[in-house]
Amino acid sequence: MLHHRQLTQRQVLMGSFCIPVIIMGVYFACRGMAPFGSSSLLTVDLGQQYVDFFSYFRRIILHHPSELFYSFSKGLGGEMFGTNAYYLFSPLNLLLLFFPGASLTSGIMLVTLLRYGLAGITLAWCLQHLNWQQGPRIWAFSTAYALNGWMIANQLNMIWLDALIILPLIFYGLVKLLNGGGSGTYIGWLALMIIDNYYMAWMICLFTILIVIWQLPVLSSWQQRGKQLWRYVWSSLMAVGISAVVLLPTIFALLQSKGTYTETSIHSRFEYNPCKILAKLVPGSFNFDQMPKGQPNIYIGMLLMMGLVLYLLDRKxxxxxxxxxxxxxxFMIMSFCYEPLDLLWHVGQFPVWYPSRFSFIFCFWVIMLAAKTLIANSDVPKWQIGVLIILTGGITYYVHTLHLSYISPNQIAIGFAFAVISIAYLAIPRRYSPLMYDLLFIVLIIADVATSALVSLSHLAYVSQPEFGNYTTALNAAITKVPTSDHEFHRVAKTIMRTKDDPLQSGFNSGDHFGSTLEPQQPAFMGAIGQPDGDGFISYANGTKVSDALLGFDYTLSASENRDHSDLPFSGYRPDWFSQQPLAITHGIGVRRNRNVLPLAFGANKQILTLGHATLDPLNYQSQILQALAGKPINKPLFNVQNFTSVDFINVQPAQQITGTTFKKQDPSQPAVVRLKFTPPTNGSYYLTLGPAVKDSATLSLNNKRFSQYNTYRNTVVLNIANHHKKRPVIITLRLKKNSLWMENVSLYQLNQQAFNTSLKALQHSPLQISHMSATTVKGHVTIHRGQSVLMTTIPAATGWHVKVDGQTVTPQTVLGIFMAVPMTTGPHTVVFHYRPPYLILGTCISITCLMITLLTIRYRQKHLEKK
Structure with missing residues (x-):
């Protein structure tokens, strides 16, 4: 009899896993998602960020384990341990090891389906072991949980989905602990959650406090409540301690990056009318516009949402x-829209896209309350049915009056139909036909949440498999032409880009990155030298010969001419590269070597130690940096201002000065153009600066062709518009998109090639000869010459870097607000740079200590119970 019962429970668990997997698997196959067709699951951050991190994860596990701690593929270089703790510490990511290159999208499909199934099975296991539900009825609750509105809306945020899987196990362990059981389950799963993703774990930790408050009345006496409260606090601290090996280095990394954006002023205000949340009780109430700013995705099916109301009315x-x-x-509903509570759940920062990220907890909470009250053989009183009818009618009418873009009349009708059927179901006693009653319960809820899931996902667009696969294959092939060894360091610049995390995708050093843990010093510096930047991203899309040299971009990738480049999206234009013959052309990408660059570290003049950022002109700043390094007067610029040969004004007022002028349409109904012309007198490099106001008000074309330019930037950028173009006219056309155009920082410059060559040659005289190179260690020899007293590096300064010169520990200085520089005496030196995540050793010691204390305590408790 016992064996039969265990077998039945296993079958229920397997059903809880398989039902959501089958529903979503069939949908993905019908949509032609890879490997079933030419589409993919990649969309928004999954396509623009996470997929590249997954490729990086494969590389560090299989080939370059040192990049677990630091990587020069993260912008100009940055810590990775804290970054990985946010993005990559899910054990399920190990399955992606079997999906290289373009096939990674198929691996993402597999892992996504697996997460749907695991979410269902863990909730089913929790309900079974709490004895809140039994038998096939559990499938209704597990499927509603696996396909809840948060899960569907955040399917693309794979890094968060493990929280949905682990939450039921933490909840079970906590309820068990509060009822006098062992603490091992709670401690173990909470520690794993913190290690898996500390961000989502914070939300779950807040939720455990609410659960303790909810469970206190169940305990018989205040003495017992005090005892179990202490056990909860102690167990939570042990879980945090066990995870310290990840948590301490991560907290430090966050304080240097994402933590700098924490809100310092909190306003007591509602972000929107709380009644708008009622619209999320309609199936499929989600679309792309809800991602940046919207209401919480909390759909779990009409019947289970009614279960919340019935629980609150249940006199038993x-x-x-x-x-x-x-x-x-x-409290949870208030947290969705009341600013102080919203910030509390989101660790003091407003979410950038994906609002109410903790709403999965609300979904779980409501499902568990419904599971407590919607039990077999439990009749619903007629007065409670009346309450449900009034609520359903009132909410349906209110939502209908909102006229929301993400809810159609058909969706409201479908939701109302499910609500009516649910009320009718609750009004019928189960005793007349228990089997049919339970079957209807299961089918009704599964059909409800499945309909909502499929409608929601149909509102989204996805990256095609060729768009991802062809570009990735081409980029990977091109990168193989860049040499790799443990005694060389290369940075690669490019004018093509699928995402800003291409370097992580294909494993090369560059100046691009998009991530939540990017140190703010990098966007500040890159923006100052004329590169696109923002909070959390940088892109080396607007380089000059000077910035290429300073940052050591000794290899370049650009689309080859006379070829269809539909699979190679452009991000910039660099004609000054085309004077060099390609080393190789593969998949339409030309690979070139640039020898006019500086190494990763080199001898420089001490003038760089005191150079400030006193100019807002990116070309002037580049010039000052190189001249200071070379020991030359910084007031002798490398870039000279040039005048335009002529300017055409079409449907705007004429002006003597271009930069700083605001042009306005004379006839608002007609097109307006400002056309700038000049004829280069030499074959040198010419650059145009452009303020961010221009991109919002005009489109730019060069010689009647649309200019390739990454269009997200907040500072003045630098455009390379001519090289080897002597006596051939260059035409820059600005077409107004609005009624006015502010010509912010629109100026033309020419590079003084001779002065540049002189300064560069002086600095190339003292390179660091690298003898060993890895992501965390740089060893080499350098000879500092007269006039040089600094070893300048383009390694971003960070607390984890430790430097030894001739065997002696030295403290590096930070120059330009970003890079490490080491003061040195004239002569030959041996230098070692080594990176270790701060607090990693301390965190490891704390984790081991807390794990041992936990195991000993659990063992002692077991022996004590055995004696009793």
Whole structure:
């Protein structure tokens, strides 16, 4: 009999896993998602960020383990341990090792389906072991949980989805602990959650406090409540301690990066009308516009949402516990829209896209309350049915009056139909046909949440498999032409880009990155030298010969001429590269070597130690940096201002001065153009500066062809518009998109090639000869010459870097607000740079200590119980 019962439970668990997997798998196949067709699951951040991190993860596991801690593929170089703790520490990511290159999208499909199934099975296991539900009825709750509105809306945020899997196990362990059981389950799963993703774990930790408050009335005495409260606090601290090996280095890394954006002023205000949340009770109430700013995605099916109301009205539950449940529910709803509470759940920062990221907890909470009250053989009183009818009618009418873009009348009708059927179901006693009653319960809820999931996902667009696969294959092939060894360092610049994390995707050093843990010093510096930047991203799309040299971009990638480049999206234009013959052309990408660059570290003049950022002109700043390094007067610029030969004004007022002028349409109904012309007198390099106001008000074309330029930037950028173009006219056309155009920082410059060559040659005289190179260690020899007293590097300064010169530990200085520089005496030196994540050793010691204490405590408790 026992064996039969265990077998039945296993079958229920398997069904809880398979049902959501089958529903979503069939949908993905019908949509032609790879490997079933030419589409993919890649969209928004999954396509622009996470897929590249997954490729990087494969590389560090299989080939370059030192990049676990630091990588020069993260912008100009940055710590990776804290970054990985946010993006990559899910054990499920190990499955992606079997999907290289373009096939990675198929691996993402597999892992996504697996997460749907695991979310279902862990909730089913939790309900079974709490004895809140039994038998096939569990499938209704597990499927609603696996396909809840948060899960569907955040399917693309794969890095968060493990929270949905682990939450039921933490909840079970906590309820077990509060009822006098062992603490091992709670400690173990909470520690794993913190290690898996500390960000989502913070939300779950807050939720455990609410659960403790909710469970206190169940305990018999204040003495027992005090005892279990202490056990909860102690167990939580042990879980945090066990995870310290990840948590301490990560917290430090966050304080240097994402933590700098934490809100310092909090306003007591509602972000929107809380009643708008009612619209999320309609199936499929989600679309792309809801991602940047919207209401929480909380859909779990009509019947289970009604279960929340019935729990609060259920007189069989202690009034004190129902009151606490109501207050907790109200607290969560307030947290969705009340700014101080919103910030609390999101660790003090407003979400950049994907609002109410903790709404998965609300979904779980409501499902668990529904599981407590929607039990077999439990009849619903008629007065409660009346309450549900009034609520359904009122909410349906209110949502209909909102006229929201992400909800169609058909969706409202479908939701109302599911609500009516659910009320009718609750009004019919189960005793007349228990089997049919339970079957209807399961089918109704699964059909409801499946409909909502499929409608929501149909509102999104996805990256095609060829768009990802062809570009990735071409980029990987081109990167193989760049030499790699443990005694060389190369940075690669390019004028093509699928995402800003291309370097992580294909494993090369560059100046691009998009990530939540990017140190703010990098966007500040890159923006100052004329590169696109923002909070959390940089892109080396607007280089000059000077910036190429300073940052050591000794290899370049650009689309070859006379070829269809539909698979190679352009991000910039660099004619000054084309004077060099390609080393190789593969998949339409030309690979070139640039020898006019500086190495990763080189001898320089001490003038660089005191150089400030006193100019807002990016070309002037580049000039000052190179001249200071070379020991030359910084007031002798490398770039000279040039005048335009002529200017045409079409449907705008004429002006004597271009930069700083605001041009306005004379006839608002007609096109307006400002056309700038000049004829280069030499074959040198010419650059145009452009303020961010221009991109919002005009489109730019060069010689009647649309100019390739990454268009997200907030500082003045530098455009290379001519090289080897002597006595051939260059035409820059600005077409107004609005009624006015502010010509912010629109100026033309020419590079003084001779002065540049002189300064560069002086600096190339003292390179660091690298003897060993890895992501975390740089060893080499350098000879510092007269007039030089600094070893300048283009390694971003960070606390984890440790430097030894001739065997002696030295403290590097930070120059230009970003890079390490080491003061040195004249003569030959041996130098070693080594990176170790701060607090990694301390965190490891704390983790081992807490793990040992936990194991000993659990063992002691077991022996004590055996004696009793």
């Amino acid at each position: 539950v202690k009034w004190s516990q129902r009151l606490l449940a109501f207050l907790i529910t109200a």
